[in-house]
Amino acid sequence: MDIHNLELDVACYATAVYHEVNTRSLEEKVGVINVIRNRLRSGRWGYSVCSVVYANNQFAVQDETHHPVDERAYLETKLLVINTIVHHKYTNPVADALYFHDDSIPPKKEWFGKRKKTHIGRMVFY
Numbered sequence: 750m751d752i753h754n755l756e757l758d759v760a761c762y763a764t765a766v767y768h769e770v771n772t773r774s775l776e777e778k779v780g781v782i783n784v785i786r787n788r789l790r791s792g793r794w795g796y797s798v799c800s801v802v803y804a805n806n807q808f809a810v811q812d813e814t815h816h817p818v819d820e821r822a823y824l825e826t827k828l829l830v831i832n833t834i835v836h837h838k839y840t841n842p843v844a845d846a847l848y849f850h851d852d853s854i855p856p857k858k859e860w861f862g863k864r865k866k867t868h869i870g871r872m873v874f875y
Contacts (some may be wrong), residue, residue, distance in 0.1 A: 755835070761799040762830040765808040767823050770872065776842055777870045778826070782833050783841045784849055784874065791847060843867055846874035 762785055770777045785801055785808075788794045794804040802808050832838040843849075846866040850856075852873050863875040 758798040759827050759830050759834070761802040762834065763823060763827040764810050765802045766830065767818070767826045768809045771819075771822055771826065773872065774870045775829070775839075777872045778829055779833055779839045779841075780843045780846070780867075780869050780872060780874055781849060782830060783843050784846055786834070786841075787843075787845055787847050793847075842869060843874040848875040849873060 762782055765785060766778050766781050770781050785798065788801045788807075789796070789798060794801040794807060802810055844866050848863060849872050852868065852871050866874045868874070
């Protein structure tokens with residue numbers, strides 16, 4: 750295992766999870782981590798964690814309206830990523846889901862046809 754690549758992967762996972770579901774439950778966060786992992790395995794969004802996370806308009810990592818990062822919460826997110834991806838401490842709650850959204854957002858037309866996998870907290874996974 751290349752420690753430099755691992756550090757970069759963890760940072761990209763954590764950035765996406767922090768900006769998408771930072772204030773949500775552990776299971777919602779693990780769900781988003783697994784969506785990223787599923788997308789990586791699919792190859793449709795890129796062949797590295799960072800290419801998946803930074804794919805055009807896929808995750809809220811490039812939104813300029815973000816509040817300043819809470820460093821403690823971000824570090825806790827990085828630990829969660831390590832525990833999920835490296836140590837396999839948490840099982841995948843979203844199966845092979847490739848998409849998710851907050852249930853307060855009405856489904857978009859392009860989501861039609863995607864089969865719902867599960868609903869965890871406020872997050873719907875497809």
